[in-house]
Amino acid sequence: MEKLMIGGGRPLQGVVTISGAKNSAIALIPAAILAESEVVLDNLPSLSDVAVYSEILEELGANVTWSGSQMRIDPSRIVSIPMPNGPVKKLRASYYMMGALLGRFKEATIGLPGGCNFEPRPIDQHIKGFEALGATVTNEHGSIHLYAKELRGAKIYLDVSSVGATINIMLAASRAKGSTIIENAAKEPEIIDVATLLNSMGAVIKGAGTETIRIEGVTEMHGCRHSIIPDRIQAGTYMIAAAATRGNVLIDNVIPKHLEALTAKLLEMGVRIEELDESIRVIGQAKYENADVKALIYPGFPTDLQSPMTSMLTQAEGVSVLSDFVYSNRFKHVPELVRMGAKIRVEGRSAIIEGSKLNAAKVKAADLRAGAALVIAGLTVEEGITEVTGVEYIDRGYDNLVSNLRHLGADVWRESEQIEE
Numbered sequence: 503m504e505k506l507m508i509g510g511g512r513p514l515q516g517v518v519t520i521s522g523a524k525n526s527a528i529a530l531i532p533a534a535i536l537a538e539s540e541v542v543l544d545n546l547p548s549l550s551d552v553a554v555y556s557e558i559l560e561e562l563g564a565n566v567t568w569s570g571s572q573m574r575i576d577p578s579r580i581v582s583i584p585m586p587n588g589p590v591k592k593l594r595a596s597y598y599m600m601g602a603l604l605g606r607f608k609e610a611t612i613g614l615p616g617g618c619n620f621e622p623r624p625i626d627q628h629i630k631g632f633e634a635l636g637a638t639v640t641n642e643h644g645s646i647h648l649y650a651k652e653l654r655g656a657k658i659y660l661d662v663s664s665v666g667a668t669i670n671i672m673l674a675a676s677r678a679k680g681s682t683i684i685e686n687a688a689k690e691p692e693i694i695d696v697a698t699l700l701n702s703m704g705a706v707i708k709g710a711g712t713e714t715i716r717i718e719g720v721t722e723m724h725g726c727r728h729s730i731i732p733d734r735i736q737a738g739t740y741m742i743a744a745a746a747t748r749g750n751v752l753i754d755n756v757i758p759k760h761l762e763a764l765t766a767k768l769l770e771m772g773v774r775i776e777e778l779d780e781s782i783r784v785i786g787q788a789k790y791e792n793a794d795v796k797a798l799i800y801p802g803f804p805t806d807l808q809s810p811m812t813s814m815l816t817q818a819e820g821v822s823v824l825s826d827f828v829y830s831n832r833f834k835h836v837p838e839l840v841r842m843g844a845k846i847r848v849e850g851r852s853a854i855i856e857g858s859k860l861n862a863a864k865v866k867a868a869d870l871r872a873g874a875a876l877v878i879a880g881l882t883v884e885e886g887i888t889e890v891t892g893v894e895y896i897d898r899g900y901d902n903l904v905s906n907l908r909h910l911g912a913d914v915w916r917e918s919e920q921i922e923e
């Protein structure tokens with residue numbers, strides 16, 4: 503079993519360069535299925551989710567070459583074989599196989615997705631979208647089977663602005679006959695990134711990034727080259743880590759606009775922030791004000807930074823309230839932070855956080871961002887070593903975490919623990 507060992511008490515100092523966005527990458531890779539020739543993705547993050555996706559595409563018959571931050575995908579020999587189990591169960595975003603295979607082959611069988619299950623994560627809006635496009639969707643022993651004689655454009659109003667459903671509908675509708683309109687679409691930057699790739703592949707998508715997206719179906723799509731946007735959640739995690747350790751860090755290769763909700767909240771707490779064109783400098787301070795944070799859909803404060811922000815708020819004076827309006831039960835990090843001395847109680851969809859010093863402890867990450875929260879908490883501890891297990895979750899979303907943190911002066915390393923039979 504792998505664990506992260508963290509000797510805290512050192513302010514982070516220096517420069518960290520952010521890689522491409524996980525939540526873009528794991529939609530862009532399956533999007534390549536829709537092309538008839540090679541798709542080249544640059545600025546790809548080196549994450550376990552990306553490795554799993556490349557395995558999935560290879561199983562379907564694609565030729566995938568992944569070298570450094572570039573992936574070349576030749577989808578010309580792909581076939582839509584059923585994938586009820588195996589790698590599709592290892593990540594959440596395997597649901598994009600449904601939209602991509604349905605778009606290209608009009609048929610797919612994909613096991614229900616895995617990933618971070620901090621609470622039930624339904625896919626009813628994805629299914630509603632596929633059905634509106636003319637597909638028959640059945641759940642066969644935990645696998646979703648999709649079939650359409652022909653996909654036809656439709657007007658689809660999403661009950662919730664779901665990122666996954668918006669992208670999945672864009673994938674399938676790109677190869678449908680006629681026009682599709684998605685109303686109440688999600689507006690996250692990753693949706694614009696996927697639409698940009700699809701348009702470069704020959705799709706006709708307008709309005710991505712707004713609540714109304716129009717897609718004109720096309721009969722053929724081709725290869726292209728695309729550079730993935732920077733990971734705003736990774737960037738935000740380093741911003742919080744810099745502030746929480748009272749450090750001074752330049753976070754490079756970011757789109758500052760994507761981080762406005764976090765920047766505004768950190769400024770409100772008293773953190774000094776300098777925004778440049780493609781980087782953000784975070785200068786920590788000795789004291790922070792308490793703050794109330796509401797996690798909402800984009801452009802609101804991202805739910806994926808809610809757990810890291812909980813650790814930051816333990817460093818503020820007074821009482822803060824952090825509520826999650828996207829995932830009301832996303833608080834698996836809280837009992838672990840409490841083991842580290844944090845004074846937090848959960849009431850409904852809110853965590854009430856009283857500022858306090860944290861101490862070293864053995865803690866377990868139950869999901870990806872809970873892991874990030876525990877790492878940040880460990881970095882603030884003044885004495886002793888914090889041990890974080892559940893590293894496999896952290897590896898889903900943070901590439902080079904240990905080397906990046908060490909480069910910033912942190913005392914962090916990875917250890918393997920032998921489990922006795």
Ligand SMILES: CC(=O)N[C@H]1[C@@H](OP(=O)(O)OP(=O)(O)OC[C@H]2O[C@@H](n3ccc(=O)[nH]c3=O)[C@H](O)[C@@H]2O)O[C@H](CO)[C@@H](O)[C@@H]1O
Pocket residue numbers: 525528594595622623624625626627628629662663664665666667688805806828829
């Ligand atoms: C791979 C990926 O990009 N993951 C991100 C994506 O997840 P994901 O796309 O799964 O999240 P959604 O945007 O779909 O979920 C938003 C909300 O809608 C609800 N919902 C969603 C779909 C559905 O069919 N029915 C339904 O009720 C969810 O329970 C949740 O309350 O957006 C989330 C919200 O920003 C992020 O936390 C995840 O990091």
Ligand SMILES: C=C(OP(=O)(O)O)C(=O)O
Pocket residue numbers: 525593594595617618806870871899
């Ligand atoms: C919840 C997340 O990812 P996924 O949807 O892939 O589980 C995340 O990135 O925080």
